[in-house]
Amino acid sequence: KDVSHSYIIMGFPAANIKSPDQYPLDVTSYILGMGRASRLYKKLVEETKLAYTVSASFATHKGPGLFYVYAECSPENTSTVSNKILIELNQLTFENVTDEELNRARVLLIRDKLLQEQTPDGKAEELGFYAAIGNRKIAEKYIKNIKKVKPKDVKNIISKYLIFPNIPTVVITP
Secondary structure, eight states: OOOSSEEEEEEEEEOOTTSTTHHHHHHHHHHHHSSTTSHHIIIIIIISOOEEEEEEEEEOOSSOEEEEEEEEEOGGGHHHHHHHHHHHHHHTTTSOOOHHHHHHHHHHHHHHHHHHTTSHHHHHHHHHHHHHHTOTHHHHHHHHHHHTOOHHHHHHHHHHHSOSSOOOEEEEOO
16 A cells, blocks of 8 residues: 555454453553543654554454554654554553543543434444344443443553563554
8 A cells, every 4th residue: 555654553452342351441542542631642642743643442342352552653753653652551551540541531431432322323333232242231331330440450451461572563654
């Protein structure tokens, strides 16, 4: 593919839909890379201007889920951006997230969940997803379980799933 920027995707096999780990994984994805106040966005896009965009997400599945970090940057910044992402992930294994970060992530997750339920398309998508995995009860308890996530849960989830140095990474450069 003819591209002018570098694209970095780091993916980690993670918890399945039946695991209680799915809730701290969702929260962790928001802390790291959801929105302008997330750790990676602030550090890589706003403060250092090394990346054009960065995000993190956790996709829950019936089998193993997928936690990934995505970044887009100029080709000369590819190694630096990749390394800074790894440093940030590693740092979360040694320090707790702040109450402010945790509360922000929880509020955004709950907001997104409630907004999804307000549209027919969103409701249909949710019902279809939980019907496909065979467990509607997860949706009913989702908000309650997100509210239970603590800073130590984020630290533990990073150590459990985002394992170093074996990090599958794809980089597309010009």
